[in-house]
Amino acid sequence: MVLIQLSSLVSEVSHGQAFLGLCSLLISLIVLLLIRQLVKQRRPRGFPPGPSPIPVIGNIMSLATEPHVFMKKQSEIHGQIFSLDLGGYSAVVLNGYDAIRECLYHQGDVFSDRPSLPLFMKMTKMGGLLNAKFGNGWIEHRQLASNSFRYFGSFQKPLDQKILEECMFFVDAIDEHKGKPFNPKHLVTNAVSNITNLIMFGERFTYDNCDFQHMIEIFSENVELAVSGWAFLYNAFPWIEYLPFGKHQKLFRNAAKVYNFLEQIIKRFSEGRVCNFPRHYIDDYLNKLDKSAGDLGTPYSRENLIYSVGELIIAGTETTTNTLRWAMLYMALYPNIQEKVHKELDSVLGSGQSPSLADKKRMPYVEAVLHEVLRFCNIVPLGIFRATTQDTLVSGYNIPKGTMVITNLYSVHFDEKYWCDPGTFSPHRFLDSNGNFVRREAFLPFSLGKRHCLGEHLARMEMFLFFTTMLQRFHLQFPPGTVPSLTPKLGMTLQPLPYSICAVRRQQ
Numbered sequence: 473m474v475l476i477q478l479s480s481l482v483s484e485v486s487h488g489q490a491f492l493g494l495c496s497l498l499i500s501l502i503v504l505l506l507i508r509q510l511v512k513q514r515r516p517r518g519f520p521p522g523p524s525p526i527p528v529i530g531n532i533m534s535l536a537t538e539p540h541v542f543m544k545k546q547s548e549i550h551g552q553i554f555s556l557d558l559g560g561y562s563a564v565v566l567n568g569y570d571a572i573r574e575c576l577y578h579q580g581d582v583f584s585d586r587p588s589l590p591l592f593m594k595m596t597k598m599g600g601l602l603n604a605k606f607g608n609g610w611i612e613h614r615q616l617a618s619n620s621f622r623y624f625g626s627f628q629k630p631l632d633q634k635i636l637e638e639c640m641f642f643v644d645a646i647d648e649h650k651g652k653p654f655n656p657k658h659l660v661t662n663a664v665s666n667i668t669n670l671i672m673f674g675e676r677f678t679y680d681n682c683d684f685q686h687m688i689e690i691f692s693e694n695v696e697l698a699v700s701g702w703a704f705l706y707n708a709f710p711w712i713e714y715l716p717f718g719k720h721q722k723l724f725r726n727a728a729k730v731y732n733f734l735e736q737i738i739k740r741f742s743e744g745r746v747c748n749f750p751r752h753y754i755d756d757y758l759n760k761l762d763k764s765a766g767d768l769g770t771p772y773s774r775e776n777l778i779y780s781v782g783e784l785i786i787a788g789t790e791t792t793t794n795t796l797r798w799a800m801l802y803m804a805l806y807p808n809i810q811e812k813v814h815k816e817l818d819s820v821l822g823s824g825q826s827p828s829l830a831d832k833k834r835m836p837y838v839e840a841v842l843h844e845v846l847r848f849c850n851i852v853p854l855g856i857f858r859a860t861t862q863d864t865l866v867s868g869y870n871i872p873k874g875t876m877v878i879t880n881l882y883s884v885h886f887d888e889k890y891w892c893d894p895g896t897f898s899p900h901r902f903l904d905s906n907g908n909f910v911r912r913e914a915f916l917p918f919s920l921g922k923r924h925c926l927g928e929h930l931a932r933m934e935m936f937l938f939f940t941t942m943l944q945r946f947h948l949q950f951p952p953g954t955v956p957s958l959t960p961k962l963g964m965t966l967q968p969l970p971y972s973i974c975a976v977r978r979q980q
Contacts, residue, residue: 518870520564522546522555530557532704538962539699540853540882543567547883553867556878559708561589563857563876564869567883569890569914575866576879576921584922585859587876590710591703591720595727599771600779601926602787606861609771613780616760617926620753624671632829635934638666638676639941645679646946646975653951653972656800660938661688661793667934668788668927672781673741674752687733690726691786696963697723699854734778754781784927791851792931794967796938798849799842801956801968802897804948809899812837814978817944827940829933835940836909840902842935846917848897851965853882855919881916890914946975 523546525531534542534556546554547567556563566572575583585606586592592603601617604610642663646656659679665688666676677684697703702719706712712720742754750756757777764770803810816837821827832839858877863870871877886894890913891901904910918925925931950956956971 516562516870516872519562520553520555520869520871521550522557522565523550525557528559529705529708530559530561532559532701532708535699535704536701540850540880543854543878543880544883544886547880551867553869558704558876561587561707561876563878564871565878565880567880568887569884569916571867572879572881572884572916572920575877576919576923579864579866580921582861582864583858583877585861585874587857587859588874589707589857589876591698591707594706594710594713594724596779596783597775599773599776600783602783602856603779604771606922612771613776614926616757617753617780617784620671620756621927621930624674624750624752624756631930632933632937634670635667635937636826636828636941638663639937641666641676641679642938643941643945646942647977649975651974651976653974655970655972656797657793657970658685660796660800661685661692661789663938664793664796664934665785665789667930668785670752672753672784673737675741683733687730688785688789690730691782692790692967694723694726694730695786695790695965696961697726699962699964730782731778734782738777738781753784787925788927788930790965790967791925792934794851794965795842795845795849795931795935797968798851799845799935799939800942800948800973801958801971802845803943804950804973805955805958806897807949809841810943810948813841813943814947817940821944827937827944829936831940832936836903836907837899838936838940839909840899842939843902843912843915844897844899847885847891847915849960849966850882850885851917851967852919853880853966854964855879855881856923856964858923879919881919884914884916887914942975945978947978949974949976 523531523534526533535558543556543565544567546565552566552568552571554565554567556565566575586598586603588598588605592598596603598605599609601610601613604613642659645659645663646654662677662679662685665684669676679685697719700719700723703723705718706720712718713724715721738754741752742758745751745755745758747759747762750759754777757772757780761770761772761774761777764772803813816835817827820831820834855878858879860871860873860875860877862873865871885891888894902910902912918928918931951972951974954972957969959969960966961969
């Protein structure tokens with residue numbers, strides 16, 4: 473009996489020691505991880521100053537709401553160039569036109585990389601086009617896309633004529649609401665995305681194509697999720713991938729659905745492909761892939777094709793769509809501005825003549841309105857994160873190679889040095905005393921440098937033609953007794969919250 477009790481006691485002591493040992497090991501591991509994280513949070517010598525970070529998570533929590541506004545306010549304290557700690561990742565934030573021009577224009581090559589963030593690695597493996605590392609692979613993919621925009625956009629008929637055809641589908645679809653309230657997001661998104669679809673696939677999709685519409689909605693949701701607090705946390709602590717909850721999980725599920733859809737659609741539109749006679753971007757890419765077969769260093773792959781197509785669709789849809797949605801909202805909000813647009817359209821086009829790109833120079837007020845929408849609404853307030861390709865010196869600060877760089881384009885468009893009363897919506901700031909359109913230096917909605925928006929020319933064409941075709945036919949107004957919120961929905965782009973509008977046929 474005594475032996476049994478002694479044996480039981482020894483067993484309990486052994487289990488207790490094992491448990492204590494395990495706890496000690498776990499505590500030691502946590503302490504080491506904390507020390508490692510705190511060491512990562514130390515600013516390098518000569519690095520720009522910035523707000524004090526919270527241990528471990530850094531300044532991540534400060535970016536939860538309106539990060540672009542937070543960064544501009546911090547620049548008033550720390551200067552136009554300051555740093556943030558994103559959970560162990562040191563980021564340099566550029567604020568104001570002077571700082572951004574110095575880096576993106578005068579040191580263009582240095583500020584042309586993408587940061588190797590866990591989120592980018594997870595989503596695209598740093599391949600594709602938008603998130604690709606700076607180098608030959610990115611250069612070849614950008615050149616291919618640029619050629620496709622020029623050639624396939626004008627294949628068979630000029631691109632502006634194709635856009636005008638889509639404009640007519642668009643205004644006819646609006647007409648079906650017969651002046652009653654409707655949410656314009658669905659129609660605008662489908663119409664704008666069809667221009668990119670013509671280049672990518674050689675076809676447009678009808679507005680009732682549920683599969684494509686669902687894909688665009690998922691894309692739009694991911695644009696929002698990609699800069700959520702969970703995304704920043706994932707970059708700081710990639711191991712949270714194994715947590716069963718969190719918005720980052722929704723982001724990954726959405727991406728998987730989109731990639732599966734794109735794989736199927738690429739397969740469908742590549743049927744009947746004839747080598748050296750490409751019909752659209754997919755054909756051209758697959759021809760490049762075939763020609764580089766056996767080349768181990770080729771940047772072309774089926775995976776990069778999927779990433780590139782997805783990125784070009786969302787980049788070609790999200791920004792222009794949100795610009796037009798903001799433009800519609802502000803025309804209804806400021807009927808006096810809308811009336812001036814109507815007068816200019818009627819004066820230049822007369823009765824029954826459709827707008828064309830040739831009319832653009834004769835419509836300075838329309839140009840001023842569209843530019844003010846882009847400035848005031850800041851569709852892509854922080855651009856796409858960049859990284860330095862080498863050690864560099866900016867304004868006396870040392871910025872090491874591989875440092876993440878955030879360009880606060882919002883601060884450029886609200887830079888008091890270049891804009892008078894920037895918080896007021898005023899198209900007249902883009903007109904001279906004679907009513908002629910004037911370009912402004914501190915206007916960078918498409919960013920600057922080698923990584924500036926590839927589709928800027930296409931986006932400008934779409935904005936002008938969709939806007940003028942719509943305003944020529946309709947007067948926009950809110951349903952009686954309603955005024956929508958002007959607070960933007962936060963994401964990589966700033967989009968208006970859902971609103972209803974009435975498009976009433978004009979009596980010309």
